[in-house]
Amino acid sequence: MRTQATRKIRDFGADPQERRLLFTVAVDATGSGLLISGATLFYTRVTGLSSGQIGAGLSAMGIVGLLATVPNGQLVDRIGPRRALIALHLWRAVWCSALAFVDTFWQFLTALMLLGVAEFAGMPALQAYVARAFGDERRMRVMARVQVTKNTGFLVGALLASAAIATGTTLGYRVLLLGDGVSFLIAAVLIAAVRNVAGPASRRTRGPSPLAPLKNARFLALTCCNGILQLNLSALTVGMPLWLATRTQAPPAIAPLLIAVNTVIAITLQIPLSRGAETVPGAGRHLRRAGLSLALMCTTLILASWTSQAAAALLMVASVVLHTLGEIWHASGGWGLQFALSPEEERGSYAAAFSLGPTAEGMIGPSLVGAGVVAAGAPGWLALAAAFLGAGAVAHRIARRATAPEPAVQLSTADRRAAPADTADGPATVR
Incomplete structure (x- = not known):
């Protein structure tokens, strides 16, 4: 060992x-x-x-x-x-x-x-x-x-x-x-x-439209699913502390512990739990697991508001564990699909488009979770659970039907190791 x-x-x-x-x-x-x-x-x-x-x-x-x-x-x-x-x-x-x-x-x-x-x-x-x-x-x-x-x-x-x-x-x-x-x-x-x-695109030819990723219906749907799953961040930083303080009997002192548990699990399990997301179907399964884990998190939070102090504290810890697992699977699944479905010459545009969901979540997520989900109580968490489940299921379904774009020239692992590093900003060439 x-x-x-x-x-x-x-x-x-x-x-x-x-x-x-x-x-x-x-x-x-x-x-x-x-x-x-x-x-x-x-x-x-x-x-x-x-x-x-x-x-x-x-x-x-x-x-x-x-x-x-x-x-x-x-x-x-x-x-x-x-x-x-x-x-x-x-x-x-x-x-x-x-x-x-x-x-x-x-x-x-x-x-x-x-x-x-x-x-x-x-x-x-x-x-x-x-x-x-x-x-x-x-x-x-x-x-x-x-x-x-x-x-x-x-x-x-x-x-x-x-x-x-x-x-x-x-x-x-x-x-x-x-x-x-x-x-x-x-x-x-x-x-x-x-x-x-x-990228391999030539400087002498006109590059693809910067809006190309947003015109790709499947990729746009995945971007929306990614944004919904990204609500897990606001659930952790806004929803859980507010819920703990206002709707449960758990001691407020455990609020910092929840963030600590999240950080430790994320650091420890990110690498092993990311395995299997290298392929499009595997990445889709990771996103489905993320949706399920985050939906279970919402359920345990509801249960925490119905129990005694000790049980509520344990359920809050269970909630953050489920959250962190969902967070890890969401991240790895998102990377896998983004890498696999982005054309080689448009990596930057596709990565930027895929980040629109998290960026929008950063703007509306805190108020949506705080003023919407937590204020609504159990029905609010159930609605968020349904959104997580739906986003994960849709992303998995799209991934099953999607195919990765074929690169113009694909090097073998041995060729990559043998080829010298490209030091110019021009197109990469096969030697």
Whole structure:
């Protein structure tokens, strides 16, 4: 057992290119952990903004991010994912750092809207990079390791944010935002060190329409299913704490424990539970499992409101376990279908289009779950359970009927290893 565990640790990011990529993700995620944990406190205690002003600014950033999704995807396809990631990181570094010095609502709003241009484009660009840089047999494992690294980075960033917040000083709060800005700058430098990849489309021919993914009926349906399943995030961060505090007898002190359980399970099981999603049918099964697990989560939350204190606490923990399993299967199934169904020359556009669901969920999910599901009580959770089940079932059905696009030229594993790395931003060629 010890030998197997040691081997797994050594294999994690053993490839130099993968190791550099994961280190970049770790730096980025640590900075994001700083921001998420302390930004709201900075806006209220240092900048003096009201809750309404903060909500308006964040909503405006989400709208800008949604509108910029398709153009950002086209940018990835035109200049290559590595260059796009560098540009996006640098842009975010500037405007996240600017947030540390805002004094008025209008400065706050302007900085957030400019940040929104690139705030939601990083992960689709990263997914496009992974799809092009690693072979079919490796990219799912790489994305699973990316997710583990992200969760670990968020945790580290949250711990560092706690230390900064504990100082209670303006400088301490300001360091949180500046730390996130510096993390983007470092990530931009680090991503420049990874192998460059580009799509096979020729620069001399006109590229495909940036709206092509949205004209693909099956892919658009999968994007909608992905957005519905993404409501699991708001269920965890908004729904569970509110439900625990207002509708159950469980002690409020277990609320932080729920997030800790979620983080530990996600870090531990993301890689093993992602296996099997490398094929289109397998990815569809993962999404069906996600819908079922998330629907069961809704059921246990309802039961938690009908039981004693001890039973309610146990049911809340069971709910977060079911949530995390659904979260993992949702992520792996989504990666598998996105990779398999995206034409090689349009990886960026398809990744961006697929992210429209999560981006929209970030805008409407918290209010939908908080003011809708939790306020409605048991019927609200039953409705959400039905949505999860339906989204998983539809995604599985589409996956069963879908076929992956055939690449123009497909290299064998041996050929990939033998071919030299492409260092230009032009089309990849077979040697």
